[in-house]
Amino acid sequence: MAMDQPDLTTQQVLKRDIPWETYMTTELITGTGLQLLRNYDKKAQSHKAQLLDDDGPAYVRLFISILRDLFKEETVEYVLALIDEMLTANPKRARLFHDASLASDNIYEPFVRMLWKGSWFSQEKSCKVLSSIISVKPKAQVSTSEIGESSNSQKNIATNDDVLNDLVKWLCTQLKEPSHPSRGVPTAINCLSTSLKEPLVRSSFVQAEGVNLLVPLITPASTQQSLQLLYETCLCVWLLSYYEPAIEHLATSKALSRLVDVVKGSTKEKVVRVVILTFKNLISRVTFGAQMVNLGLLQIVQSLKAQAWSDEDLLEALNQLEDSLRENIKKLSSFDKYKQEVILGHLDWSPMHKDPFFWRDNINNFEENDFQIVRVLITILDTSNDSRTLAVACFDLSQFIQCHSSGRIIATDLKAKERVMKLLNHENPEVTKNALLCIQRLFLGARYASFLQA
Structure with missing residues (x-):
């Protein structure tokens, strides 16, 4: 992907002089298009606003046709800057792209193309524009899965679905491997926060495993930018x-x-x-x-x-x-609390662990989901680096072995012995003490282990 002039701004791009007359001479824009541009380009914001109020869809159609037919990077960036300026001044103008007079136009295609082939400026602005357009998409524009094949607008709607998938794919790519070192991720998150209002974007984002890409970014902020x-x-x-x-x-x-x-x-x-x-x-x-x-x-x-x-x-x-x-x-209940504590993987000496009534009343609950909690306790012994968690997990396993009628057999089948043995030489005495207790109950049986503990 192009990385030239990565810090280009809309204001810098709008200072360029674009030879619109030349484009008309070579029939890349029409005479009507040239007239619209002469009335609009380099004019005061108030004048532009009036033109957009009076004839907004005509300008949107013109901008899209230029982006579709012209490939000179400087001109493409300039038109994108015009659109960005237009939407920044009044975000509600994104609705102009959904005007009935544009129903036969593929309003998305040029922006999608530039996500993958443009300069960073073109990628960033195309993403921003697409997100704005999608966020105000009329509810009537439903997915292909929601309408019959006979609809005349079938082709456009199918394209809409493809557009959403392409946009989400680009956003996820930025979160994994940003095109721009400092702006790739913030741009993707900014556009996601706009476009996720659209249900089909949510669906596509979840299917693309996007939720897992968001989670690492949920972290306390120190600077205004990170905030x-x-x-x-x-x-x-x-x-x-x-x-x-x-x-x-x-x-x-x-x-x-x-x-x-x-x-x-x-x-x-x-x-x-x-x-x-x-x-x-x-x-x-x-x-x-x-x-x-x-x-x-x-x-x-x-x-x-x-x-x-x-x-x-x-x-x-x-x-x-x-x-x-x-x-x-x-x-x-106490077992619900216990279960959540184990699943979260952060164990502490809360009262229930050493409460004989807890184990007596809840031992059969450990059979749920094919002894899921016992399996998680054994996994914790392999994965946790926290000494307190390891000590409590060893103790709880020893309690299960002691209190459940088939505790030793189940723990042995689940390879608990190998995991606990590794902790006998742990640097923390609390871990080694409880690992030893667990091994004793595994090898010697509950009654003799109780005698040794005493």
Whole structure:
């Protein structure tokens, strides 16, 4: 991809003089097109605004035809700068691209082409324009899957679907391998925060595994630039929190714990607001509700409520979230809490671990989903670097072996012995003590292990 003049601005490009008369002479633009350009180009903003109010669709058609028919980079960048200027001055002008008089035109094609073949300036502006156009797409423009094959607009609608997929593909590429070292990722996130309002973009983004590309960007910000990137990333997550397939991806990622870290350390109202609204959307799900309780979100919400916020929507959301968290705490049984603690992989000596009644009352719950919790405990022994987590996992395995009628057989079948043996030489004495207890119960049986422990 072209990287010439990566820091070119719209203002710099608009200082160029484009030989429109030459293009008319060579029949690359029409006489009518030339007249429209003479009336518009290099004129005051107020004059341009009046022309767009009076004859906006004609200018949009002209700009698109130039981008479609001309390939000289300087001219292409200039027309993109004109469109960018037009939309920046009034974002509602994006609706001009959906005017009925343009129904037979492929309004998207030139912008999609330049995403992959233009200079960085052309890529960035094309992405921005496409996102703006898509975000105001009339609801009547439905997907091919939602209409009959007999429609006259079938070809255009099919193209619309392809456009969305191409845009999402480009955005995901920027998040993985940016075309521009400093602006690739912010541009992609900015355009996502606009275009994810469109349901078909959400669908395409989730199918492209895009949620996993967002999660690493949810991190506390230190500079103004990184703060804006964080805000727009959280805005994307909030938009995705309305979409069921995206919620499934968020549930299996570290998104929730990262959002908690952000809201814990942020003083910027717009960031706090969008994160709290995301939590409000997700808390009704059992998995998220339990995780939020375990991540200590109630205490964080109470701390946030004590601060002076000017946004009434934020205050209302904080109150609602607090009420929901309290309800979740009431609903969560001790085993639900335990299960979430294990799945999150952060174990501590909370009272339930050493409570004999907990193990007596809940030992049969460990059989759920083919002994899922036992499997996760064994995986933790392989993957965790936290000494406290390792010690508690060893202890819990030893409790399972002791309390379940088939505990030793199940733990042996799941290769627990090999994992625990590796921890016998751990540098932390708490880990080695509990690893030894677990091995004793595996080898010698519960009764003798209890005698040794005593």
